Amino acid sequence: MPELPEVETVVRNLREPLIGRCVEGMWYDWGKTIHSPAPEQFAARITGQTFRAVERRAKYILCHLDHDTLVVHLKMTGRLYVTNATATHDADRWVHFRLDLDGGQQLRFSDSRKFGRVYLASDINTITGKLGPEPLGDAFAVEGFAAQLARRKAAIKPILLDQTVVAGIGNIYADEALHRAGIHPLRPANSLTPDEITRLHGTIRAALSDGIQHEGASINWYRKPDGSKGNSQDHFYAYGRTGQPCRTCGTPVNKIVVGQRGTHFCPQCQPINHETT
């Protein structure tokens, strides 16, 4: 479910119920979900520690405990929520990892496709160390972004998905940012003009900020672990709007495959043969 705005929404919603809770036990039924350390050590180490802070780095959820950090990556279908241990939710059918907390609460990790991973680390740098700058932070500067693009000849869209260039953009917001900037997803990264790079830098931030404001793209699964849909897809300009009129010019939105990912764009607003005038 996650791109940066969705993960940010989860993090914000986890703080209140999670901070101050102490881990009393751990359960899992899919070994691969636990990346490291091995499950026995994981359980032994995390038990007795209390959640002190919850934050986000790119698409990683960082839950800081007394001595370690519980790191969670939701990948495609992960959902992470705190609930009373006696309560049931639709997403529970895919829970493969769970922490029992004091006060009769549980932290549940639901993940139907089983791509998601949990880590327990004393040094998160071993997990997030290679990530590029946070797109909404000061570290994401136009100059550095331009330098990255200048030495890549691949299509711009896959470059936006490269987490070492900018950390947190996923398939939805890559399409959204490119549409807002009027840049075709297949344009070689090193062919973008300075003006286009500045524009793209801005639309990346705007698209992500809007996503956060709408509490994530499509699903408010934290507040509604029943899986009910949110309404944020109504705000998309390109993603998922194949065949529908471009909100800017009315031309039907086109869909192609770029770097193995479905890619939506307006052929009118995002021409492949850009004019330098």
Add this chain to the structure above:
DNA sequence: CGGACAACCTGGCGGC
């Protein structure tokens, strides 16, 4: 190193 692509998994949906 850059780039292309398979792999990891399951569920939901459109089409026949």
Add this chain to the structure above:
DNA sequence: TGCCGCCAGGTTGTCC
């Protein structure tokens, strides 16, 4: 209704 193929918001490993 039932079955089938296709698609999915992410990352990593492998090969050239």
